[in-house]
Amino acid sequence: MSAGPTCTMSVDRQGVATIVLTNAPVNALHPDVLAALQRLLEECHGRSDVKCVVITGSGKNFCAGFDIAQFAAQSPDKVKESVSGASEILTRVLEEGSKPTVAAIQGVALGGGCEVAAACNARVATPDAKIGLPELQLGIIPGFGGTQRLPRLVGLQTGLELILTSKSVKGSKAHSLGLVDEVAQTPQQLLAVAKAVALDLASGKRKRVRTLEREDRLEPKDIAKMILGIAKEQTKKRAPNVMHPLLCIDAIEAGILKGGKAGLAAETAAFNQAAQLPAHKALVNIFFAARGTKKVKGVSDGTKLSVPKRKLQTVAVIGGGLMGSGIATASLQAGMSVVLKEINQKFLDAGIQRIHKNLESRVKKGRLSEDKFKQMMSRVKGVLTYSKQDFQRVDIVIEAVIEVVGLKQQIFKDLEEVCRPDCVLSTNTSTIDITVIAEKMRNPERIIGAHFFSPAHVMPLLEIVRSNLTPPDITRDLLRYGSMIKKTPVVVGNCTGFAVNRVFFPYTMAAMLLADAGVDAFRIDKIVQKVFGMPMGPFRLSDLVGGDIGQHVGANFIQSFPERTYGNANGPLVQMNQKKWLGEKTGRGFYRYDKGEKKRTKMVKDLEAIGPVFQESRRAAQQLGVPHLQGVSDRDIVEMIFFPVVNEACRVLAEGVVEKSKDMDIATVMSMGFPAYRGGLVHWADSECGASYIASRLQTFASMFPQQSGFFVPCEYLLHCAYKGVPLSQGQSFYVSPIAKL
């Protein structure tokens, strides 16, 4: 049985005390671990048989930092007290105590873990240890002295870069940067090397250094000021909607200008300020949401399933287009073999060429060796037919052909004939009901959705779609495949559009409706991107996806949900598709895309060309009773676009299409680029708006658009939450939908 969060200590015959941070699985710094560390260090300083101290972590990791669960479990005041108290102890007892201290780093030393190591008088790491300060990703700043000690170890420029990008470095790189003093070639040698360094420090053979007092790695003050000024400007541009990165630079600056101790005080103040900001709560929500998706009730929550885990070595990808080649690339990178099926040699060659290009670009960026690249390409086999010889060895199939139901039905009928009965058969459809695709199969329960996002080898989300027939072992093994290819999987129920595209369609339709009501499309894009923080506005996104695809997918939703969709038979997409203005791929859509210098695309607002398209669309919209709006504020635009999106998310929750609201949060961040610092769609709706405000605004919008009121009318789930005063994230616990599918 695990001892719970603590530290253990042993003292060897040479007088080296080894303190082991213990809190499985990553030795997070729970307050009990910090208290035990202080107690044992004080004991060491008082014992005559102890000459020096080595700090290490239990198991494979040194320490992943402060216990993030505390941010959710404790009041902000308690957390602040814990962090500032520990910061003081790390300086007084770890760095300045009477006995020298050495960190022995294996696995991860992140956040507070890196800061504990930086406060020691020396550091030894294994070559592939992972060291860094990722606190900014959690909406806080390093609070155990990291803003002061990291720049003093590696220089201001490098320290700033590591902190502001949340990047970690490997042990060997950390050594070359000056962050660690020695590298132990193997984990087995780590303790011995660390102990030797500690004894050298104790005997005076090595000079004992207190990081906080160091100045030797810091740039001269005038240069440092310049570096800080540039960092501030760049940060304002890169992250205009959040404050904590600037608070972090201020704390670093205080230390550079006034010395380490003053810097520590500034850090504590800045940490406390950041911890109060909504972005912190939001980003902690995202941290746990991303990890919670893997635990699915009755599948991967510890439930024992009778069907053993499948071996997942060979994947067959049906279709070598953009999506198929991306999926094949991700599978090859995970060490799998790939059978790529196409309908003719020309398409097959093009598919293999795409895989080649995807992997080659990693080689060019230095992320893949030439040897590994060749090995990966040798594991691809292109085929033109469904032969038993090729398909009997396949463990998982992913169909990635165009969205034509009949074609997909035939493919699964054929696959069932040639694949082993235990092979996972999955479809990458983005919208079609998977039970419809399975209609011609003998065993329709075998089909499962594996919805990737383009480019599939880059985008982190995998939507796993199960129907009420899907056996849990198939879901479990697709989840395992998702982990192998390093995706965040979200398991969802079966319906048109599943979870992600269900919330995408009101997003684009709301933008089209607003433009038809006279609001400038370019203004909408600007507000959604600059003010709200999406990576791009809905019209720019439409150009990226392609107007033809947008219209096709939109039609699917209009057919499935006619009572709550908006369509205009002469809308901009329809007109532009007729002119073959399909977006970026044809050089023209809502924007014009000119070839600039060095093959860079230049995006131009061509009002002369697009103006008449909107005029024509608005004329048609008037016939549909779309009002002409005036005096629409930026806030109105945000609410008219995002509240229908929240409304649809409520329906998704009510129908049980997602198991928990956090799944919706992480899915929106990873698919549509919903700002992570807003915590995902439902977290944002709850924390920044509230169910009753959203419901009342939607009712107002519905009355402003009487002919399109269905698009805005709040759904039952949203009204329930508003009426009962419960957050949308908790509505599932009391709301029972008559159409719950799972």
Ligand SMILES: C[C@H](O)CC(=O)SCCNC(=O)CCNC(=O)[C@H](O)C(C)(C)COP(=O)(O)OP(=O)(O)OC[C@H]1O[C@@H](n2cnc3c(N)ncnc32)[C@H](O)[C@@H]1OP(=O)(O)O
């Ligand atoms: C005052 C200080 O400056 C403030 C801080 O230190 S804030 C903390 C800074 N540290 C971090 O941000 C590191 C966060 N952790 C990670 O990046 C990754 O978890 C990791 C690289 C350590 C391990 O990744 P991986 O092997 O993929 O495992 P992962 O699933 O993420 O984590 C394993 C478990 O450890 C938990 N965990 C990881 N880091 C944790 C932390 N710092 N606190 C609490 N739990 C943590 C995860 O929630 C997960 O729990 P679960 O099994 O119950 O879901």
